[in-house]
Amino acid sequence: MPRIVVALLLGSLFGACAYPYNVGVKVADGSTVALMPGQSASLADGLLRYVRVSNDSRCKPDVQCVWAGDAVIELHWMPTRGTARNLSLHLNSQAGPSTAKLETRTVTFTHLARPQPQASLRIDLSSTP
Structure with missing residues (x-):
């Protein structure tokens, strides 16, 4: 294996250990961000991490259901x-x-994509403190 590849692999490994959470996609107030599980949104006052989908009972595409379900x-x-x-x-x-x-x-x-569990989240400034 060429030395440059080994150096890149080791750098990636040590870099991952130094930062247990990803730094996140910077999100401006009043915008929507789409995240996959494990990804984070970096806000002015913190980091919001999308952990997982814990339930998805939504109606399958092209199927008529009595209730739309929930995710x-x-x-x-x-x-x-x-x-x-x-x-x-x-x-x-x-x-x-x-x-x-x-x-x-x-x-x-606001939205959960299919088949990948990409979630859309709208970030807004609160109107009340």
Whole structure:
């Protein structure tokens, strides 16, 4: 194996150990970000990590259903100040909350792609402190 390849592999390995979480995609207020499980959104006051889809009971494409179903994603909020916490957001707001408050911002779960579990999250400044 050429030395350059070995050096790149070792650099990647040690770099991964130094940063247990990815630094995240920078997200501006008032925008939507699409994340895959394990990816993070970097906000002005913290890091929002998309952990996983914990439930997906949505109607399959091209199938007629009585109820549209729901999808639930798990998020982990790591504020720059304060305590980290886990969040569960629903795609169907009749089944549970689709929005959560993150310090000075709100996050809203707006879409879950198929077949990949890419989630779309809208980030907005909160209207109330």
